[in-house]
Amino acid sequence: MRPPLRPVVIALLGSAVVTGAVWAAALAEAPESFRTPLVWGGGAAALALCAAVTAAVAHAGRYRVLRERVQAHERAVARFVDTSVPRLVERLRGGASAETAIAAVERPDDAQTQRVMRTTAEEIARSEATKAAAMAACANAAGRMQALSTSMLASLREMEHRHTDDDVFEDLLHLDHRTAQAGRLADSIAVLTGARSGRRWGKPIVMESVLRGAMGRIGGYQRVRLHSAVGVAVAGHAAEGVMHALAELMDNAANFSPPNAEVHVYAEEVPAGVVVTIEDSGLVMSEVALRRAERAVSSEALDLTTLSGTRLGLAVVGVLARKHGLSVSFRPSARGGTGALLMIPQELVTRPKSDRIDDQDTASRRGLTVKLRPSGDGASSGASSGARLPVAGGTVALAVGDAPVTDEPRPTAEHAPARDGGVIETGGVPQVNEAGLPKRRRGRTLAKAHPEGLGQQRPAPAPTPARGPSAAESGTRFLAFRQAALGQGRPPKNDETTAGGTTARLFYTSLSYPRTFG
Template identity: 40%
Template sequence: MKRKRPSPRGSEGGSSVVFGALVAAALTALCTVAAVLLVAPRARGAVIVCGLVGAVAVGLACAEIRRRGHEIVQLRRRQAATEHELVRRLEMQEAETSRLAVEVLPAAISRLHRGDSVEEALSGSSQSPVLGAAFVKAHDDVVRSVLEAVKAEEDLRDSSQRAFVNVARRVQAIVHQQFQDLREMEERHGGSPDVFDDLLRLDHGTALIGRLADSLAVLGGSRPGRQWQQPVPLFNVLRGAMSRITDFQRVELHSVVELAIAGPTVEPLIHALAELLDNATRYSPPQTRVHMTAVEVQSGIAVEIEDGGVGLGEEARLRAERVLAEVRSGLDLADLGENPRLGLSVVGRLAQTHRFGVSLRPSAYGGVRAVLIIPRDLATAVPLSAADPGAAVRADLNKPMPAIALQPEEPQNIGINKNGLPQRRRATTAPLDGSQSQRSLAAPLPPRPAAPSPPMSSEAFAPAAPPPPPGLWLAAFQNAVSGEGASTEHAVTDDASSKEGE
């Protein structure tokens, strides 16, 4: 609001009043002189008296008019000054209110998010005392009310997230114990193919429950339960992500760059890829394949997941990217809704924490193409033991094996049991120690009547391996992706966090 400059009408009005009074006095004097000249001599005295009285009256009237005119001018000047001051204060209040909305409140809320108290956040919002104590107090009350409301909302969200994390930790502890029990049962019932196959199915279902518990922990601001201390090859990481979804048979793993992922990033990366793979298999026809590749790019490693499901329209793509952006800025559990879709929210939270880049684009197969970028500083060279896990086995095979001489089969002892039936007794097998080996090597072999045959290796006398039971491929698959075998020492279970959840 702009103030108009005061016009000089007051001074001009006072001058015109004075001029009018002088003209009136002059006219009165002229009229008096004319009347004196026109009347009879005996009446001139009365006319002169009347003229003088009239002139005095006109003079007094002119003086009063002049005084009042001057007073009016002063009042107008005072009014203009008051109006100017009011306009200035109004402009200052408008500017201060705009600053309150644009600068003061966001800065105070930002300090509140950094952990400051309400009073500490209020201390940084100073205002000019020229605006008046009442105005400053009103603005402080507004800022205080907003900060208290934001603090209450933050406390409610923090308590909800802590509840999420506590529930997730309890479930993770139960899942961890279930894994241990299943592994013991697998070792105990490994000779029964049917039981072993059922146990593997239970093991896979338990892994799915563990992934859901990890998702709840991630949404609550915590980390996944399992931690890795040594780098893990990217191939094992991708296989681990495949093992945590239901339709892992539909995923085809193509070319994978020979790099490893730093230990602290392994579990978050497995979880993020598992969520993307779960979306790809869930929203595509069951007869289609999901293709996954990992290539090295300028910024790091790009993991691409393509499916042949329902295409992603522009509106749906923008909505998905908005979900990822909102999660990066801060997740409110109330925004998940009654039927929450945790996949993108979990991926967004992990991407924010570990600097992953996630983008969704239309796929060449007609579905969705999800690209996850792993920063270059999170990748490292593949450890020698993980890059060639069969090196130690080949080294053992290349060692010279001790020669074992054939000994004649001992006659079997046949006895009679209490029912009168023949009973075959097992022959005892003595351990083959070094002295027995030397005696076997020193004992001469009996001459053979036939032509000598080519020497046979010790592998020919090894017992035949039993056929693999059904489901053994799934056990080997899970052992490989979980880092057991060649890289068992890399995995460290987060028991402390599980006990904390209890």
């Protein structure tokens, strides 16, 4: 590259003038005998000096030009790296082709950099296409696993209501829980691949049902203790995501704590929303593990390369937190382990229209009656078909019948079916027992109730199908469920101390079927 000529000409003329003046002055002062050698020597020296000055100025100009060119190239490279490449990658990851992405960004001036840009765009586009195909395949597989687990759960629950054998019932409950865990794994894969995960609820879900639903999806649910006193619900569109995130945090707490240690879950309503705290008594997380966990649940975009081994839980929680605006943090637990705090924002929290939650609708849809009474109410345990379960502050007896509970008064039926298939004339408002069935007065025989004789009684109604197993069998089945839930052995076959096999179904159903408002 040639330097500008003007500085070179100026340098040449200036050096010629200066050397010529010096040379002329030297000739004027020199003796006559030295003038001839001085002319030749001085002229040669003047020419050499002029040439040297001119060459120096020319090289200085060339250096200046090269330096400016290098600086311009550096600025172009920096602009290419800092601006063009990020925009190119962003457009390629957004689904654009290589040609479209290159046309949408600033192209460099030199051909070499343009070749680098084109090669980079083509490689990134090819990599993104491969990644998208793999993610789509995983999402498709996750969706099929979700459908399969949902169908299997429906079949298992139908079998639970159809089979009466105690051992079969216990095995079905075990398979039901294992299938629910497989469904949670399928949901996790769907979350990581960006596919649709879980079901969609049209109504808000009670917070307690959200906690119990999360509890029922983990392997160590027997060790989880819920302490929930909030009367709010989670919006239906976010309930599944919140439930899944809580299940992953509960599963981590159960897996990283001793096998016999309990995991305590607290729910507290605060002005910003609802805070759910999950505390375990396992090992305290190190600083490195704590930073890695906080980065996994932060607002940063998902990076599948950060997943270590088979631990997907925190990555799933991070995706769900970014999707629904949840906040997740960790702190040392007062129980000696680690505490995980999940903040549900106020936008996802809904209050019921009244403080009364219609728990009886769920029981009515299943043909169940649920009665709660304190254990010290004076009623004998043998007179009730309920099973007594320990709760905080005392014991609650659960009685399960066949008639749904309603708020309306019972109609005064004049006839009630007798055990032998006949009809007993009650003659007014009959006396009823705790299950709501007519009760014969003490000392009154069938002959006194029908003085006209049994031959004139009304025809008996068509026999109704059997309602299910006996109280003893139901009690055995409930004890089998409870023994299985606590990890104990099978119960004795003739155990009649508890009753209500349907109660076992109701208790287990509370871990699977959320309750809604509205």
